[in-house]
Amino acid sequence: MERRQFLGAAALTAAGGALAAPAIAQDRTTWRMVTTWPKNFPGLGVGAQRLADRITTMSDGRLTIEVYSAGELVPPLGAFDAVIEGSAEMSHGAAYYWQNKSPATAYFTGVPYGMTSRELASWIRYMGGQELWDEVYDQFGVKGFINGDTGTQAGGWFRDELTGLSDLQGLKFRTPGLGGKVWEKMGATVVNMAGGEIFAALQSGALDAAEFVGPYNDLALGFYQIAKNYYLSSFTEPGLATELAVNKAKLAALPADLQMIIEIACQAEYDQIACDFYANDPRSLAVLVDEHGVKT
Known part of the structure; x- marks a missing residue:
């Protein structure tokens, strides 16, 4: 290949690469x-x-x-x-x-x-x-x-043992979904909040009880430090x-x-x-x- 042809081909290749680079970046x-x-x-x-x-x-x-x-x-x-x-x-x-x-x-x-x-x-x-x-x-x-x-899921964490429906009346309980509607029918006051906010709410008394996921996650969040009664398994979230x-x-x-x-x-x-x-x-x-x- 003559020197002039070679330089021309090289220039075209370089130009093509420069044009292709933005297209690749856009992808x-x-x-x-x-x-x-x-x-x-x-x-x-x-x-x-x-x-x-x-x-x-x-x-x-x-x-x-x-x-x-x-x-x-x-x-x-x-x-x-x-x-x-x-x-x-x-x-x-x-x-x-x-x-x-x-x-x-x-x-x-x-x-x-x-x-x-x-x-x-x-x-x-x-x-x-x-x-x-x-x-x-x-x-x-x-x-x-x-x-x-x-x-x-687990049924929930409670400070005191549940002995009957009377224990649920007015109980501030964190649980989401349609399961929360069931607990409301039984007398609880249902609260929906993110999992990472539950511990502080239990600690402050903003919540009386809470349900989140199950032992794996509940252990990590430390609910056992506040409540010792843990009810298994959840009828609201099978x-x-x-x-x-x-x-x-x-x-x-x-x-x-x-x-x-x-x-x-x-x-x-x-x-x-x-x-x-x-x-x-x-x-x-x-x-x-x-x-x-x-x-x-």
């Missing part, structure tokens, strides 16, 4: 995930970060997820609103936290005397549950994905699923393969969270009883 997107869980919280907070990392890795960095734990970007129970408004692209929480927006949200987390976690996942994936979920969330411009299974809520417009703007990566990553995380809880709930319960004198 990389960063999203914000807000959560209802404390940072590095066992099971749920760790799972939210793991899901974000999984999506980032599976997409080879084309979709990078930055995680903001409860209160870092928005209040814990403001996570869903942040997704609706678009100030965050996705949230990690539980659908029944948004019951004030639609009572139907509880059915995608767990309801009193309802399905076990595995039955709930089967209903969502194979028996029309996802279609109903989509219908409920369409009004908010949000898409919900099941992404975790915490198993059967199975509980967590969710990833995604802004529909932002989701639709992604290439099809990135949309699929989000869905597949949620399925993988569902199994991992389930195994985490099923392994650590019994271990944590033993610690609560044997080392901290909790009565069940």
Whole structure:
């Protein structure tokens, strides 16, 4: 090749590379995930970060997820609103936290005397549950994905032993979802608040009793330091699923393969969270009883 031809070809190659670089950069997107869980919280907070990392890795960095734990970007129970408004692209929480927006949200987390976690996942994936979920969330411009299974919940922590329904009258009790409606019918005053706020509320007397998840998470939050009566298992939450809520417009703007990566990553995380809880709930319960004198 003559020197002039070589230099011309080299110049074209360099120009092509310069033009391609911005196009490659534009293909990389960063999203914000807000959560209802404390940072590095066992099971749920760790799972939210793991899901974000999984999506980032599976997409080879084309979709990078930055995680903001409860209160870092928005209040814990403001996570869903942040997704609706678009100030965050996705949230990690539980659908029944948004019951004030639609009572139907509880059915995608767990309801009193309802399905076990595995039955709930089967209903969502194979028996029309996802279609109903989509219908409920369409009004908010949000898409919900099941992404975790915490198993059967605990009934709650109480300072004093319950001897009858009279003990529930006016009792300030933290419990969300349709289960809260059942406790209200029995006389309790039901309060909904994020998990990371429960300990301080119990300590101050703003709450008399509380239900959150189960032994694994409850041990980490230290409820046993205030209340020693722990009732198992919950009739109001025989199975509980967590969710990833995604802004529909932002989701639709992604290439099809990135949309699929989000869905597949949620399925993988569902199994991992389930195994985490099923392994650590019994271990944590033993610690609560044997080392901290909790009565069940």
